[in-house]
Amino acid sequence: MGDLIPTFSHMGFILKGTGTMMVNHQEIHPSKGQLYLLPAKTKQTMFTDAQNPYELYYCHFNIGSCGTELFDSLNLPLCIDVKYPEKAISLCENIIQALEAQTLTSFIQSKQYMLNLISCYLESCPEDSVSFQESLQDSPIAQAIAYAEEHLDQSISVKKMAEVAGYHPSHFAKLFQEKLNISPVQFLIHKKVDYAVEQLTATTRPISEIAEALGFSSQFYFCNFFKKQTGMAPTAYRQIYFRNGSK
Template identity: 30%
Template sequence: MDNRTLLSNVLANLEVELITADHNLCAPDWRDLNYTPDYSKFYFICEGEGWLQIGGKDYYPQPGELFLMPEGVEQSYSFISERPFRKYWCHFTAQVGGINLFKLLDLNPRCTPQQPELLTKVFNEIVNHSGSDAVYAKLLAKSKLMELIACYLMNLKLDADSVSFKQTPTVNKLAEVLDYIDEHIAQNMTVEELAGIVYMHPNSFIRLFKQYAGMPPIQYITHKKIEKAKQSLALTALSVTEISEQLGFNDMFYFSKQFKKHAGATPTDYRRQTRRP
């Protein structure tokens, strides 16, 4: 299995919180050295000059560039001329299973968006929503933050071929387990069975799996089975009973209950909806 499934699981279970956001011209004393924040930052440079240091590497951002300054990484910033930055910025957290997203993925801090006007629009909405006292404003701001993170990842051309996970031995272990689940989806697997593949105690394995996949292993297996069932209902003429048996569900009532819980409809209704002209 390539990294696509693992990356998809990580991003699908991403939880974000916006702390603050703004758009302004940096003051002449804009400067801080060698600090390690407990939140992440995005800087979208509109104009001017300045200096950033992220994880010991120096950057001189240009207008139109988006920079990620991740939580937990030592960084510095400073003005360097009489033309300080005018920039959009936001402070936020992004976690998967309680772990900082940027401790899982090895990402380039510098991003050059192909459509900078889209970034301007997204940032404007984040700033406006974050400053609003409307009851739904924080929810809208959070949704726009998710869009901003997606734009950043897409403009990095982050895909299965380019993504690099940190803690590679751990990731390789999990990838091996996900491979096994895909290959044995018709069987009823146990936590002990999966933990044995990577020689881990079941309790430690559950914690590791949930950190990366965003859900416990048995819940993940059920999710994958239901996704396979949805494909079969939409694309084949197999009966509901045949599909459930192919996926290791020996109890039709339990299969229908789990399917409705995950898909929002019974298997029969789902098939009818997907084949509606």
């Protein structure tokens, strides 16, 4: 798999096989019985041994608040030995079954199983290997982010976000970049892609409805936008996800 910078996090449990994964400039070698984590918005590359290819469970997800992913706020190892492998396998299988059911209840259950898997990961991290970074909670930038998240169906400008935060646009853009390591414009793009990916992979909602919910004037413009950001048309993305979404 070549270089990717996905807008979602990727977590997997290795059943067998060997290989190498690069996360930004960090190299990891997940092996049997280990969980690995590829955080959202990091440069990722994966290679598997042709003679001993990976067999694994994996899932894509987003978790966070105020526009900040949980793993943006944590320093933690990206590959760990699991304390309870059977529990991790059971959770992965439960996630798959819940998503395949495609009901409101099962969708909620899938999120709960995912949270339990993340908890399993954190519980298995070596002592003192997890620490928090500076939080944006309740800051002016957090208010601007919350506004943007609530108005994804509209055309949101950096000027409007700066106004919500109480800053001059140029100062806001600079501060935003310093705090989140991403420009406000790119952040807005990522949020729209995040929403689209969630709808494409967790629902059977028509693409035309997803486009409308994100404020696009037509499905055509949305499809062009999505393909530019992900390299795939929405329909192809959905098909590949459901084809490869299980073990």
